[in-house]
Amino acid sequence: MALSVLSSYAATLGRLQGKARLRSLSPRQGVDFTSNDFLALANAPRLKDAVRCAMERGVPVGATGSRLLRGNHQEHEALEAEAAEFFGAERVLYFGSGYAANSALFSTLPQRGDLIVHDALIHASVHEGIAGSKSTAVGAPHNDADAFDDAIERWRKKGGRGHPWIAVESLYSMDGDRAPLSALADVADRHNGFLVIDEAHATGVFGNGGKGLAADLEGRENVIVLHTCGKAFGVSGALLAVPGVLADYLVNRARAFIYSTAPSPLMAAGVRESLRILRDEPERRTALERLVVLLGARLESQFGIAPSRSQIQPILIGDNARAVRIAEALQADGFDIRAIRPPTVPEGTARLRLSVTLNADWSDITVMLDCLAAAMKEHSR
Numbered sequence: 066m067a068l069s070v071l072s073s074y075a076a077t078l079g080r081l082q083g084k085a086r087l088r089s090l091s092p093r094q095g096v097d098f099t100s101n102d103f104l105a106l107a108n109a110p111r112l113k114d115a116v117r118c119a120m121e122r123g124v125p126v127g128a129t130g131s132r133l134l135r136g137n138h139q140e141h142e143a144l145e146a147e148a149a150e151f152f153g154a155e156r157v158l159y160f161g162s163g164y165a166a167n168s169a170l171f172s173t174l175p176q177r178g179d180l181i182v183h184d185a186l187i188h189a190s191v192h193e194g195i196a197g198s199k200s201t202a203v204g205a206p207h208n209d210a211d212a213f214d215d216a217i218e219r220w221r222k223k224g225g226r227g228h229p230w231i232a233v234e235s236l237y238s239m240d241g242d243r244a245p246l247s248a249l250a251d252v253a254d255r256h257n258g259f260l261v262i263d264e265a266h267a268t269g270v271f272g273n274g275g276k277g278l279a280a281d282l283e284g285r286e287n288v289i290v291l292h293t294c295g296k297a298f299g300v301s302g303a304l305l306a307v308p309g310v311l312a313d314y315l316v317n318r319a320r321a322f323i324y325s326t327a328p329s330p331l332m333a334a335g336v337r338e339s340l341r342i343l344r345d346e347p348e349r350r351t352a353l354e355r356l357v358v359l360l361g362a363r364l365e366s367q368f369g370i371a372p373s374r375s376q377i378q379p380i381l382i383g384d385n386a387r388a389v390r391i392a393e394a395l396q397a398d399g400f401d402i403r404a405i406r407p408p409t410v411p412e413g414t415a416r417l418r419l420s421v422t423l424n425a426d427w428s429d430i431t432v433m434l435d436c437l438a439a440a441m442k443e444h445s446r
């Protein structure tokens with residue numbers, strides 16, 4: 066009998082299971098050490114009220130079409146204008162997600178003959194954009210500004226004549242460490258190139274007023290910054306801050322922008338309120354910063370782990386199956402902590418990704434750390 070049309074898919078899943086890499090969906094439960102709701106805005110009454118008020122003043126749930134057709138709503142435009150002012154950018158475009166924004170940006174702006182040099186740990190959505198790009202791309206070792214410089218030099222020596230594009234995250238999503246942004250900006254300037262900074266995990270948390278780690282660079286002609294809205298902002302979508310000419314270019318050429326229903330205008334209203342909350346409630350950032358410092362000190366003293374100095378703290382385990390066992394033990398203790406495995410992180414670096422948010426307080430953190438110590442001891446191999 067012929068093999069089932071599904072057999073190769075089932076075999077792949079079986080192989081993933083064998084490597085402790087099978088993923089499945091699980092319900093949201095336990096104290097939050099996993100989400101990116103860093104400032105606890107997703108459930109903030111003020112944000113919910115803003116969305117409710119928007120509904121009451123007639124803002125529709127669905128956009129009804131592409132931004133280029135009838136989907137363009139004044140909430141989108143108001144958000145883009147307010148965000149441009151907030152971040153000090155010439156123009157901002159609101160996308161339905163950070164994934165779509167990165168995909169659109171990298172598949173549209175770098176041209177044939179250009180070179181994209183991306184950090185080795187760059188997010189999957191940048192790879193997605195690169196896959197659709199006509200330019201060539203190379204990876205550079207993580208956070209090594211000289212290696213970016215060398216890669217561009219080599220390309221120029223071989224006759225590369227276009228523009229280089231440097232792609233980095235300001236705060237890395239799985240390691241919580243920061244990119245050397247000013248050195249990278251120098252490299253971009255020196256080579257007449259662009260610097261693209263994904264602020265997904267820094268927006269709302271770092272920088273003056275929560276403007277991100279790239280706040281000082283934003284607004285430059287050769288700097289593009291992505292601020293996602295599903296993390297510290299507690300909503301969804303992404304704000305791509307670009308020079309005006311590139312905003313117009315994306316509106317004309319980015320397939321993910323043109324051939325897609327616009328984001329919900331209600332979400333745009335929500336993001337507008339998040340911007341106001343950032344301005345009015347700096348105490349949220351201060352409270353998060355305090356938890357990060359306290360956690361860092363305990364990790365160092367109790368576990369000998371170097372603190373990341375950000376709200377994302379990896380606990381490196383290495384082995385996939387062990388990481389899963391420790392995460393499961395912590396889940397059984399009432400904590401939502403997940404094992405992050407390849408291919409999300411490099412082979413051999415499975416980890417627990419601790420996310421510090423205002424959804425957990427210091428007493429939750431101390432109990433969790435005691436449970437973590439016990440789980441690591443129980444599952445020592």
Ligand SMILES: Cc1ncc(COP(=O)(O)O)c(C=O)c1O
Nearest residue numbers: 162163164188238263265293295
């Ligand atoms: C660095 C980075 N960029 C982009 C994205 C995608 O953003 P979104 O979740 O809005 O699609 C993520 C999400 O995990 C991310 O971590």
